[in-house]
Amino acid sequence: MSEPLRVLLVEDEALILMQLEMLLEDAGHLIVGTAVRAEEGVALLRETRPDLVFVDLRLADGSSGVAVAQAALGIGGITCVFITANSRQLTGDLEGAAAVIAKPFSGSALEDTLAFLEQALRRPPPDMAVPHGMRIAPIARANWALIEG
Secondary structure, eight states, X not given: OOSOXXXXXXXXXXXXXXXXXXXXXXXXXXXXXXXXXXXXXXXXXXXXXXXXEEEOSBOGGGOBHHHHHHHHHHHOSXXXXXXXXXXXXXXXXXXXXSEEEESSOOHHHHHHHHHHHHHHHHSSSOSSOOOTTEEXXXXXXXXXXXXXX
């Protein structure tokens, strides 16, 4: 494996947060922080400057993961991926996120997604297909040199 990804998790569902933490740590990546509200997530983005952020669209206290995605975009060099049951609410450009994964998801689907993202971020273009259930934003598709299809 290449250098571990530094990952921030912004998720208010404890079971999903634990599943993400276990999968990422088992894959050898470093969790740099967790948050349950957008405000906390944005502060941790600025503080930790992760490579990758997994963020739920709807967070605790009614805040929106879009604020986290927009902040990551503004900082630059941080890839944001929504994990949400509300993916149809996102615009075609995914509101600043590189991709979206639909909830509910299986552990194997999340493993495939993580492998794809690791390749996309560390050595684009990925040599594997976009995982089932994952939608890529047009700008990320271009940045990762993905072929349409």
